[in-house]
Structures are given as C-alpha cells and as structure tokens.
Amino acid sequence: MKIIACIKQVPDSEAKVRAEGGQVTWGDAPLVINPFDEYAVEGALQQKEAHGGTVTALCIGPESAKEALKHALAMGADEAVLVSGSALNEIDSVGAARVLAAAIQKIGGADMVVFGRQTLDNGSGLTTAQTARVLGWPLLGLAGQIKVQDGSVTIERVIEEGRVTVSAKMPVVLSVVQSIGEPRYPSFMGIRKASKANIPVWSLADLGMSAPAPVVKRIELMNPPVNETKIEMITGETPEEIAKTLVDKIIAEKVL
Amino acid sequence: MKTFVYVDHFKGEIQPASWEAIGLGKTLGSVSAVVFGSSVDAVAKAAFEYGADEVFVADDPALEDFRAEPYASTLSALASAQTPDLILFPISARTRELAAMSAVDLNTGVLTDIFALEVVDGALVATRPIYEGKVLEKAVCSAKPVMASIRPRFFPKPPRDANRSGTPIKVEVKGEALTTVEGYSASESAVNLGDAPVIVSGGRGVSNNPSLVPPAGMDEKQAEIWRAQQGFALLGELAAVLGGAVGASRAAVDGGYIPYSHQVGQTGKVVTPDLYIACGISGAIQHLVGMRNSKVVVAINKDPDAPIFTQARYGVVGDLFQIVPALTAEFKKRLGK
Numbered sequence: 001m002k003i004i005a006c007i008k009q010v011p012d013s014e015a016k017v018r019a020e021g022g023q024v025t026w027g028d029a030p031l032v033i034n035p036f037d038e039y040a041v042e043g044a045l046q047q048k049e050a051h052g053g054t055v056t057a058l059c060i061g062p063e064s065a066k067e068a069l070k071h072a073l074a075m076g077a078d079e080a081v082l083v084s085g086s087a088l089n090e091i092d093s094v095g096a097a098r099v100l101a102a103a104i105q106k107i108g109g110a111d112m113v114v115f116g117r118q119t120l121d122n123g124s125g126l127t128t129a130q131t132a133r134v135l136g137w138p139l140l141g142l143a144g145q146i147k148v149q150d151g152s153v154t155i156e157r158v159i160e161e162g163r164v165t166v167s168a169k170m171p172v173v174l175s176v177v178q179s180i181g182e183p184r185y186p187s188f189m190g191i192r193k194a195s196k197a198n199i200p201v202w203s204l205a206d207l208g209m210s211a212p213a214p215v216v217k218r219i220e221l222m223n224p225p226v227n228e229t230k231i232e233m234i235t236g237e238t239p240e241e242i243a244k245t246l247v248d249k250i251i252a253e254k255v256l
Numbered sequence: 257m258k259t260f261v262y263v264d265h266f267k268g269e270i271q272p273a274s275w276e277a278i279g280l281g282k283t284l285g286s287v288s289a290v291v292f293g294s295s296v297d298a299v300a301k302a303a304f305e306y307g308a309d310e311v312f313v314a315d316d317p318a319l320e321d322f323r324a325e326p327y328a329s330t331l332s333a334l335a336s337a338q339t340p341d342l343i344l345f346p347i348s349a350r351t352r353e354l355a356a357m358s359a360v361d362l363n364t365g366v367l368t369d370i371f372a373l374e375v376v377d378g379a380l381v382a383t384r385p386i387y388e389g390k391v392l393e394k395a396v397c398s399a400k401p402v403m404a405s406i407r408p409r410f411f412p413k414p415p416r417d418a419n420r421s422g423t424p425i426k427v428e429v430k431g432e433a434l435t436t437v438e439g440y441s442a443s444e445s446a447v448n449l450g451d452a453p454v455i456v457s458g459g460r461g462v463s464n465n466p467s468l469v470p471p472a473g474m475d476e477k478q479a480e481i482w483r484a485q486q487g488f489a490l491l492g493e494l495a496a497v498l499g500g501a502v503g504a505s506r507a508a509v510d511g512g513y514i515p516y517s518h519q520v521g522q523t524g525k526v527v528t529p530d531l532y533i534a535c536g537i538s539g540a541i542q543h544l545v546g547m548r549n550s551k552v553v554v555a556i557n558k559d560p561d562a563p564i565f566t567q568a569r570y571g572v573v574g575d576l577f578q579i580v581p582a583l584t585a586e587f588k589k590r591l592g593k
C-alpha cells in the first residue's frame with residue numbers, strides 16, 4: 001500500500017509566541033513537527049505495518065522544515081519530500097491544498113493520504129478537506145481508528161456527538177485524531193537513517209504550476225489583551241467556610 | 257449585504273451557534289438560512305423563528321447523513337446561483353469540511369474560528385486566533401463569497417419569535433457521495449462544551465483520593481480509574497447544580513477517567529464559558545490555551561504553585577474532594593435548588 005503523510009513544521013507548543021513589529025516571533029523556541037501531524041505519521045505507519053507498503057512524508061515549507069521530515073523518517077517513514085520556494089510563504093489553505101495535490105500526483109499518487117487534524121500556527125483545519133476536493137478523492141475526516149480491507153477504508157470518525165463509522169474506496173484522504181494512538185518515539189536506528197537521508201526539494205516549477213494567489217490575507221497582527229485580573233485566594237477554617245466565601249464572590253460576578 | 261447562514265444540525269439537534277450566526281448576519285443586512293438534511297421541516301421552521309428572511313432547504317434522503325461531498329456540491333451550486341456576499345457557519349466537525357470544500361468549488365477562502373467581524377471601508381474584516389490563541393490576526397477574504405465560521409458564544413443570540421414563519425425554498429441536491437455511513441454510536445456522555453455557560457473540569461488530581469477504598473479484586477490501574485470516576489461524579493454534581501458541563505484535562509482523558517469528547521485544550525476543545533472551575537488540574541500551557549478566555553476562572557488545587565493559579569480569578573489551595581462537595585452544597589442552598 002502506498003501511503004503519504006502530510007506534515008508541517010511549527011513552533012513548539014511550549015513556545016512563547018508574540019506579535020512584534022507586525023511579525024510573529026517565538027524567540028529561540030525550537031521548530032518541531034506539528035504535533036497533530038505526528039499522529040498522522042503514526043496512523044500511516046500503523047497501516048504500513050498491517051498491510052505492507054511505503055510511507056512518504058510530504059511537507060510544504062522552508063529548507064529548515066527538513067528537520068520535521070527527518071522526524072517522520074526517524075519514526076519510520078521510508079521517504080520524504082519537501083516542496084519549497086519563496087512564493088509559498090504567503091499561500092492560504094486552498095493554495096496549500098493545490099500544491100499538496102500536485103505533489104501527491106508527482107509522487108505517483110497513493111492509496112491513502114493521511115493528514116493531521118489541524119496546524120498549530122494557522123489552525124484552520126481546512127487543508128485536508130480541500131486537498132481531497134482538489135484530488136476528487138473521498139474524505140474520511142477525524143479518524144480515531146482505521147481499517148483497510150478489499151480496497152476499502154473504514155474509519156471510526158470521532159465527533160462531539162459520538163462515533164460514526166464511515167467507509168470509502170481507495171484512494172482516500174484521511175485526517176486522524178489523538179485516539180489513533182500515541183505517536184511512537186524515533187528509534188536509534190531511525191534517527192541514524194534520518195540524519196543521512198537525502199531529502200529531495202521540489203519547486204513549484206517542478207510541479208508544473210505557478211504560485212497560487214492567496215485569497216485569505218492577514219492585515220494585522222495583535223497580542224491578545226493581557227489578563228489584568230488579579231487572583232484572589234480564598235481561605236477559611238473549613239471547606240464549608242471556603243465554599244461560602246467563594247460562592248458569594250462568584251454570585252457577585254453575575255456570571256450565573 | 258446578503259448573508260447566507262448554514263444551520264448545522266446533527267440528526268435534527270441544532271448547533272445553537274447557528275442562531276448566533278443569524279444574529280450576526282442581521283447586523284449586516286439580509287439573512288438567508290440554508291438547511292440540509294432529511295426530514296428537516298422543524299429545523300427550517302426554527303430558522304424563520306430566529307430571524308431568517310428566507311430559508312433554503314435541501315430535504316432529501318441522500319442527505320440523511322452528513323457527507324462532505326454532496327453537501328459541499330449542493331451548497332456551492334446554491335451559492336453560485338444566489339451570489340451571497342457572505343456565508344457564515346457555526347464551527348463544527350461538519351462545517352469545517354463543508355466550508356473547506358465549497359471554498360475550493362467557489363474559488364474563495366474560509367476565515368475560521370472568528371470571534372469578531374467588522375466592516376472596514378466596505379470590506380469584511382475578521383478577528384481570529386492563530387498559534388493557539390497566543391496571537392490574534394485580523395484577516396480578510398478577497399474573493400466572494402467571503403466564508404467564515406464563528407466561535408460559539410461570541411455573538412449575541414437573537415430572540416426566538418414563534419410568530420415568525422415563512423415558506424422554505426426548495427433546493428436540489430447536487431454531487432455524488434463518495435463515502436458510506438455505516439453506523440453511529442452516541443458518545444457515552446454527549447457533551448457540547450463549546451456552548452456550555454459553565455464548565456467544571458477535572459484533571460489527574462480527580463483520581464487522588466486515597467481514603468476511597470475500591471471494591472475488592474481491582475488492580476492498581478482499575479482502582480485509579482474507579483477513584484477518578486468517584487471524583488468526576490462529584491464534579492458532575494457541581495456542574496448539574498450550575499447548569500453546566502464537565503470538562504477534563506488530557507491527563508484525565510489519557511488515564512481513561514473520562515471520554516475524549518470532554519477534553520479541553522490544544523488537542524481537545526477551546527472553550528469560553530462564563531465560569532470555568534478547574535479541579536486538580538495543574539495548568540499546562542496546552543490546557544491553558546483551551547480555557548483562558550473564560551470569563552471567570554476558579555482553580556482548586558492542592559499545590560499553591562500550580563500554574564493554573566496564574567490564569568484564575570479565584571483560587572483555593574486545598575483538597576478537591578473536600579472543597580467540591582462543599583461548593584455544591586452551598587450553591588444548592590444559594591440558588592434555591
């Protein structure tokens with residue numbers, strides 16, 4: 001089975017991200033594979049283990065994003081491809097979907113393309129469905145479990161209301177959620193292999209396309225209003241006394 | 257301005273933020289509600305009552321289950337014919353996929369998770385969180401229709417007027433389904449954290465009541481889960497008195513104490529209730545990004561140095577197994593329940 005996992009590189013979730021001079025900054029915090037996309041790689045590797053085949057990690061990003069691809073290789077992916085170019089810095093999610101779809105075709109197609117639930121930076125959660133739409137492939141979104149049988153993929157789709165069992169014929173586009181299982185740690189051998197890997201870098205020209213013009217554009221960046229509220233510690237001799245004081249305070253807030 | 261509002265429902269259960277979207281659309285001009293599904297007369301009727309000027313309905317057995325492909329094709333065809341300036345969606349797993357695909361069809365874009373929308377020099381400018389809400393951006397969509405999904409509980413819900421009514425306009429189903437829905441099982445405890453005005457959340461600390469004696473024959477892990485369930489039952493009682501829902505940290509979900517649908521935070525839900533009570537939650541950044549825009553935060557934790565206290569309006573250093581039942585009793589008394 002031919003599997004592609006789409007991953008992005010983002011600032012670590014512990015990073016102190018700020019808007020400064022019209023730019024987003026995160027100090028010296030490291031850039032890492034988007035945490036949701038680690039689940040995508042995990043889901044892809046599980047299917048490879050169950051059915052054989054290969055996993056290719058695919059990323060649009062700057063040269064430095066090779067580190068995120070190396071993480072996927074260290075986890076066990078067989079190959080990695082980076083799509084890079086300055087024209088790609090400003091693309092929106094539809095643009096990313098068109099580029100990913102072209103790259104997936106150039107890789108030679110796939111039986112299954114696995115995405116994360118959303119990116120931490122832009123966080124739109126749109127790219128998966130949009131890539132499926134551009135490819136014309138079925139979308140199996142928010143999979144907590146994946147089963148492949150006789151050319152069909154069946155997932156347990158995890159939504160607020162419960163779990164929906166959905167199936168489709170391959171090739172399919174999938175996104176996965178946390179219940180797929182914790183991403184494995186890179187193995188020692190994996191890390192060695194990844195450090196030596198030669199990751200091809202494709203340009204838009206290699207994909208035979210021009211830069212997609214962004215429709216969604218940022219016009220201003222802001223830091224959220226600082227939380228001015230000072231904490232008030234509630235104390236008392238007994239839990240009942242504490243509860244009484246706290247309930248007084250909460251009722252006075254008029255939020256109930 | 258002509259606004260479409262997609263009314264999102266699951267088996268007839270309507271996302272209340274759909275009405276908030278109608279309210280938002282009305283501040284900008286006319287509102288046409290869009291209702292898809294099978295046997296959805298009641299949904300269309302409610303859309304009129306919440307203020308829709310007209311209601312487009314695709315009522316067809318083929319739309320019984322949400323499937324992104326035919327839903328998107330139907331919406332795209334309708335929008336191409338009717339040329340709205342704006343299409344609003346209440347955020348949900350379904351609308352994320354629907355809006356995403358329609359944007360491809362219509363050569364436009366989607367502004368997701370917005371919590372403010374203003375008209376500046378004739379252009380719609382949305383405010384939305386990026387980097388998990390650590391930074392905010394104002395963004396525009398330069399093509400028409402502008403598509404945007406709204407966060408629940410940020411825009412006022414219009415009053416319901418049972419005297420408003422109208423005749424829905426029929427819409428034909430377009431596009432082919434590429435997936436088959438084979439079954440559905442409701443979550444053990446359905447929650448809609450996004451719409452809850454009060455959330456009482458529990459973390460790993462909820463399993464930490466050594467004085468509880470688990471039934472005989474349990475191994476250590478089973479005993480931990482059993483203890484945690486006793487703890488979450490206490491939180492549930494407090495939530496019930498306050499008309500709220502129960503949330504959880506990821507440690508509680510990973511520990512098997514409570515289903516994933518309750519998780520608040522980066523990999524769970526982002527919530528903005530009026531009152532958030534965190535019990536036995538340390539306050540890791542991935543949890544804080546999910547709840548820090550709550551109006552009033554109360555933290556109950558044994559550890560005075562727990563980072564959750566940096567986000568809280570009120571804090572109690574103490575044992576949640578003592579404080580939570582006392583709070584429940586006091587609220588019962590004071591709220592006359």
Ligand SMILES: Cc1cc2nc3c(=O)[nH]c(=O)nc-3n(C[C@H](O)[C@H](O)[C@H](O)COP(=O)(O)OP(=O)(O)OC[C@H]3O[C@@H](n4cnc5c(N)ncnc54)[C@H](O)[C@@H]3O)c2cc1C
Binds near residue numbers: 559
């Ligand atoms: C990529 C990524 C994504 C993540 N996403 C999320 C997410 O969406 N949501 C989330 O919550 N976390 C998330 N996490 C995990 C997060 O980093 C923390 O591990 C988690 O939030 C800790 O949960 P906790 O506060 O319940 O547990 P702990 O950190 O173990 O804290 C337990 C707290 O309970 C207190 N306590 C113990 N006993 C009692 C008692 N009897 N009474 C009162 N207090 C008591 C302790 O003092 C302690 O502060 C994520 C992590 C990563 C790496």
Ligand SMILES: Nc1ncnc2c1ncn2[C@@H]1O[C@H](COP(=O)(O)O)[C@@H](O)[C@H]1O
Binds near residue numbers: 059
């Ligand atoms: N630049 C990118 N390169 C590769 N995959 C991406 C990229 N951006 C987004 N994706 C994939 O699309 C998913 C949804 O992203 P988003 O729509 O930005 O929230 C991510 O979890 C990734 O799997």
